[in-house]
Each structure stands twice: as C-alpha cells, then as structure tokens.
Amino acid sequence: MPARTCAPLFLLAFVLAPAGVIAQGAPPPPAPAAAAGPAAESGVEGTEAEAPPREVTATKLRIGDIADMGFHVRLQPRLDYGDLVVSQDGKTYDREQDLYLRRVRFTVTGSALGQLHYVLTLAGDRVGQKNRPNAVTVTDAAVEWRAAEWFAMRVGRAKLPITRSGFTSSARQLLVDRPLSVDAARGLFDDVNQPNLLLRSRLLGGAVALYAAVADGWNGTGPYSSSPGKTVRTSHPAVVARVELSPPGLTEAHKSDSHLGEGKHLTVGADAGLQEQIQYGDATGKEDRRLVGVDLSSHVGPLTLQGEARWWEIRSVGSTRGTVKPYGVYGQAGYYIAPIGLEPVARYELYVEDSTKSGARQTVLTVGLNAYLHRHSAKLQLAWVHRAFEAHATGVLPGQDAADVAQAQVQLYL
Numbered sequence: 001m002p003a004r005t006c007a008p009l010f011l012l013a014f015v016l017a018p019a020g021v022i023a024q025g026a027p028p029p030p031a032p033a034a035a036a037g038p039a040a041e042s043g044v045e046g047t048e049a050e051a052p053p054r055e056v057t058a059t060k061l062r063i064g065d066i067a068d069m070g071f072h073v074r075l076q077p078r079l080d081y082g083d084l085v086v087s088q089d090g091k092t093y094d095r096e097q098d099l100y101l102r103r104v105r106f107t108v109t110g111s112a113l114g115q116l117h118y119v120l121t122l123a124g125d126r127v128g129q130k131n132r133p134n135a136v137t138v139t140d141a142a143v144e145w146r147a148a149e150w151f152a153m154r155v156g157r158a159k160l161p162i163t164r165s166g167f168t169s170s171a172r173q174l175l176v177d178r179p180l181s182v183d184a185a186r187g188l189f190d191d192v193n194q195p196n197l198l199l200r201s202r203l204l205g206g207a208v209a210l211y212a213a214v215a216d217g218w219n220g221t222g223p224y225s226s227s228p229g230k231t232v233r234t235s236h237p238a239v240v241a242r243v244e245l246s247p248p249g250l251t252e253a254h255k256s257d258s259h260l261g262e263g264k265h266l267t268v269g270a271d272a273g274l275q276e277q278i279q280y281g282d283a284t285g286k287e288d289r290r291l292v293g294v295d296l297s298s299h300v301g302p303l304t305l306q307g308e309a310r311w312w313e314i315r316s317v318g319s320t321r322g323t324v325k326p327y328g329v330y331g332q333a334g335y336y337i338a339p340i341g342l343e344p345v346a347r348y349e350l351y352v353e354d355s356t357k358s359g360a361r362q363t364v365l366t367v368g369l370n371a372y373l374h375r376h377s378a379k380l381q382l383a384w385v386h387r388a389f390e391a392h393a394t395g396v397l398p399g400q401d402a403a404d405v406a407q408a409q410v411q412l413y414l
Helices: 003-023 178-185
Strands: 059-063 066-087 095-111 116-127 134-147 151-159 193-203 207-213 233-234 236-244 264-280 285-302 303-317 327-335 342-352 359-376 378-389 402-413
Touching: 178 303, 178 327, 178 342
Parallel strands: none
Antiparallel strands: 059 066, 066 095, 066 402, 095 116, 116 134, 134 151, 151 193, 193 207, 207 236, 233 264, 236 264, 264 285, 285 303, 303 327, 327 342, 342 359, 359 378, 378 402
16 A cells, blocks of 8 residues: 555554554543643644633634634744854854844634634744844644544644644743754654644543644755755655653643643653655655654653653655754753742753764753743743854854853743
C-alpha cells in the first residue's frame, strides 16, 4: 500500500487502538476535577483558543440555543537591548535597543451543537521589529469535534504536536523565548501552524494522552530552506505522533510552563515525525526528514521543572543539499513566590546545529524574573540571555564568540 494511503490509517490506529483495548475492560474511574485535561476546556487544543487564563472572560455572543462566539485580544510589547546588530566591519556586535510587539493576537472562538469547537486567530508577529516586515497572518483556523472524552478530531490550521515547549501556548511560557533548539525543530516540516488533521485520545482519566497528525509538511520555506531547493514538486505527507504519560493523580490540567503554585503534575512525553520522498522542482535528488524527542515536565506547588532532548535529520540523496543532523537539549526551572507574585526562572540549553560538522555548537544560559500582576493575563517577564558560540555556529563573529541580550516583555489579555 502506498505511503500516502498508509499515513491516515496509521494515525487512526495509533489513537484508536489503545482506546479499544481499554474499552473492553471495566471503565476507568473518573479523574478528579483538578486534573481534568484540556478536553474539558472550552477552547481548541494546540491553538490560541486554549491559551486564555481562567480570569479572562471573553465577550460572548449567543447564536440561538446551538452556538456561541467569543472574542479576546492578546498583546506582548517587548524591549530588547544588547548585542543585536553586527558592527560595520563585521567583526563584533554593537549594542542596540529594539522596541516592538512580539505578538498580537485577535481570536474568535466558540462552540456549536455541543460537540463542535472552533477557532480563528489573526496574528501579527514581531510587529515593528527592526529589519522585519510587518504582516498579518492566520495562525489558527480549525474545528474540533469531541465525540467522547476519550476521542477528539481536529481539522484545519493549528499546531502540529511537536515538542512539549512548542505545543504549549506562548501565553504560558516560563521565559520570554522558547529554547533555540525547539524553534529549530518546529521548523523541520515548515511552519508548525499549518493545515493538518489531528486525532487525540485521552485515557484513564488523562493519565495517557495520544496525538497523531498528518499534514502537507515541508514546502521549501523556513529555517532549513536553501537555494536551489525552494520549490517542492512532490512529497509524501508529514506524519507526526506524540504520547504523554502521567501517574494517576498527577495529570496536568492544561499545558503550561508555570502553574503559579497550584497543584502538581508529572508528565513524560515523546514524539516523532517523518516526511519522505521530498522532490524539488529546482534541485535534483530526493530528501527525507525525521524527528524524535523526549521530554519531562513537573510541578509541585511553587516549583516548576521541565526538560527536553531532541534529534532531527534531513537526509538528501543525489542532491547538493547533503545531510544535516541537529540536536538540542535543555533544562529549565522556576519557583513561584506566592505572597509577592514573583517567579525567579532559569534555563540552560545545548544546541548543535549539525552534528556532522565540527564547531557547530552553541550554549545558551538564560536567567530571569516573572512578575504576575493578574496571573498570566497581566504579567511582566525580564530575562538576560547569554549565548556562547563555537567556531562555525550561527551568530559567531571573527572578533566575538558570545552575545548578551536583556529582554523585557509584558503580556496583556483584553
């Protein structure tokens, strides 16, 4: 059977087979209310619709007795200062400041007929940032059907289930930016927000979560594009699967880097992605892309811990593009001080841009402080980022092998 036909069948088997096995036995006990998974929320998982903190009540319109529609806006003004621009002689960095809007989101979300949930998000990213064009895009445009607590199907433009940090909303990030390696891995199959079909199953009160998605995948743009090789002529679809396991009583109410001192959870996750037989109209040969990763996240009261390790590969045959094998690993922690609403945070990351070459490694140390004025709906995040480069890593200059940037970002829900 051709791979194009097998992909949807693989997704269905991955999600439904474990559910079928469990359904043959006695029904599992219901999960406690505090551990209800994202399926219990009104939004669509993997989109802006699941991100609003519980204090934010969207303006809602009722459409008869069968549907409703809500609206909310998210703003992230940001200031960067430090080694942002290359000096005129190209040997070192010059200090510079940059004030811009990191994210602007306008989201329409709602439900219909009880089982259908929808989302549409218009987004502006890095609005006003130096040397970047301003543009408005559609990041989310999806409908989710929840047939039962153990099964849901989502179709439309939304996130692929790749990486723990990447699948978590940017509204709930522990630090200002995601890890470099996570952003790079999310670009392996092009934009992580792309039209796709996703199946999801939650079993045993949320102790087991299964995700499987199929999408067009790589189209020649993104962090791993090159010329020639920017025009994809044909390819197999991209297939992505993710599994999350939690002990009973330690399931996560919603994906977040920071739970602000409430509850506890422990989740082990793993995901993998594959796209084969990519052929270009402007380059010879063919290309396969693969990704695999594991992650661990936990919080107990005020303490939050999270880490990921990830490997991915672009294997080209008969092409000048060659083979690229990056990997990355990071660990991060935060401690929420409830009386004053402050949270010291830190992360250390190792990112190797290509393990087939020497000197392509960089390390990133980030320390910061979060101040929560009204939980995640109104907060200030401060961070200092130190990057150290090997001889052939992106960012290294003839006279400078490290860079420092201070960041300040505000998040507001309206």
